[in-house]
Amino acid sequence: MGNIIYLDNSSTTKPCEKAVENINIALEKLWGNPSSLHLLGVQAEIPVTEARESVAKLLSCRADEVYFTSCGTESNNTAVFGVCSSRKKRGNRIVTTAIEHPSVLEAFRKMENEGFEVIYLKPDKNGVVSAADIENAVNSSTILVSIMLVNNETGAIQPIKAAADAIKKSGAPALLHCDAVQGFGKMPINVNSLGVDLLSVSGHKIHGPKGIGALYMKKGVTLPSLLVGGGQEKGMRSGTESVPLIMGLAGAIDELGNINDNLKKAKDLWLYAKDKLIATGLVAINSSREALPYILNISVEGYRSEPLLHFLESKGIYVSSGSACAKGEGSYVLKEMGLSSHLVDSALRLSFSRFTEKAEIDALCEALTQATQRLRRVK
Ligand code: PLP
Numbered sequence: 190m191g192n193i194i195y196l197d198n199s200s201t202t203k204p205c206e207k208a209v210e211n212i213n214i215a216l217e218k219l220w221g222n223p224s225s226l227h228l229l230g231v232q233a234e235i236p237v238t239e240a241r242e243s244v245a246k247l248l249s250c251r252a253d254e255v256y257f258t259s260c261g262t263e264s265n266n267t268a269v270f271g272v273c274s275s276r277k278k279r280g281n282r283i284v285t286t287a288i289e290h291p292s293v294l295e296a297f298r299k300m301e302n303e304g305f306e307v308i309y310l311k312p313d314k315n316g317v318v319s320a321a322d323i324e325n326a327v328n329s330s331t332i333l334v335s336i337m338l339v340n341n342e343t344g345a346i347q348p349i350k351a352a353a354d355a356i357k358k359s360g361a362p363a364l365l366h367c368d369a370v371q372g373f374g375k376m377p378i379n380v381n382s383l384g385v386d387l388l389s390v391s392g393h394k395i396h397g398p399k400g401i402g403a404l405y406m407k408k409g410v411t412l413p414s415l416l417v418g419g420g421q422e423k424g425m426r427s428g429t430e431s432v433p434l435i436m437g438l439a440g441a442i443d444e445l446g447n448i449n450d451n452l453k454k455a456k457d458l459w460l461y462a463k464d465k466l467i468a469t470g471l472v473a474i475n476s477s478r479e480a481l482p483y484i485l486n487i488s489v490e491g492y493r494s495e496p497l498l499h500f501l502e503s504k505g506i507y508v509s510s511g512s513a514c515a516k517g518e519g520s521y522v523l524k525e526m527g528l529s530s531h532l533v534d535s536a537l538r539l540s541f542s543r544f545t546e547k548a549e550i551d552a553l554c555e556a557l558t559q560a561t562q563r564l565r566r567v568k
Pocket residue numbers: 199200259260261262263265290292337339340341368370371391392393400401402
């Protein structure tokens with residue numbers, strides 16, 4: 190592939206050099222089974238232990254509270270199904286938002302079909318659920334609250350601490366889970382300040398490999414596992430650990446640099462992009478100023494997302510219409526925010542990484558202008 194402009198980093202990111210290097214080392218040299226008692230096993234176990242410490246450092250938790258999984262989806266499923274099955278005798282209400290990633294939303298729908306009372310909190314026009322709504326939703330029979338840290342379509346940051354406070358205030362026997370896949374490695378995360386019991390992360394959104402995730406489980410919390418077998422990950426997640434992917438994730442974390450410095454650069458780029466896009470006179474901004482500045486959701490009113498996306502692709506610019514998982518359907522997240530169907534149908538999600546440059550934004554604006562000259566306008 191020649192020079193491309195990749196503005197779809199919330200779908201996935203290009204693995205960074207250290208991730209690739211680590212994966213190769215694992216495949217070529219550290220291919221032992223970390224559970225083996227002999228030297229090859231011990232050699233493979235060391236980088237797994239180190240990677241666990243790296244993840245723990247990013248979450249401000251203990252290494253023994255980090256469990257490796259195969260992806261963010263598995264972490265989310267483990268949390269939702271695990272809490273529901275282990276606490277169902279203590280209450281029947283579970284609370285989430287209407288704008289969660291499908292790996293949480295579908296898990297809740299499944300639980301709803303099994304008889305749980307589910308509250309789906311709605312966001313305001315900025316894409317944020319309110320602390321007051323959370324507090325109203327949590328009652329004494331609530332056993333689980335699951336709210337994402339950063340929405341994957343708009344970047345809207347959700348009030349996780351308010352959910353922790355609501356649980357405490359109500360005296361509910363609820364655990365708090367947070368899907369932090371879009372915030373991990375991009376903003377400071379402290380599980381204790383957030384007040385969460387469970388938190389999900391994924392490797393491939395931070396220039397690590399696909400197929401590796403982790404679940405933070407607060408010490409003392411126990412859940413049934415989805416997979417049973419050899420008892421790896423202290424019985425939470427059987428299956429031989431993927432040393433290459435775990436080392437790849439550790440490589441990506443190593444290469445992150447300073448999260449706050451990256452965040453400052455991202456904010457500068459986000460503001461630049463917003464102003465430049467507004468100046469084209471073609472674009473409405475759907476993300477709020479308070480959003481995590483790695484995601485900028487826009488609408489090019491009068492033009493449908495998919496032809497726009499393909500026009501940009503023909504110019505070597507890669508963006509997304511809604512999330513990668515929405516595949517052409519109008520975004521339920523934007524609909525929940527109350528956006529008109531015109532805005533929903535013409536939405537594009539731009540998502541940046543620490544490697545995104547202003548010149549790439551200039552090229553995007555140029556290409557969008559061309560797109561509106563070449564594509565057919567819809568009413
Ligand atoms: N949660 C959110 C908010 C996401 O954006 C994603 C991926 O798009 C996931 C969960 C799923 O992560 P994974 O692709 O590692 O399963």
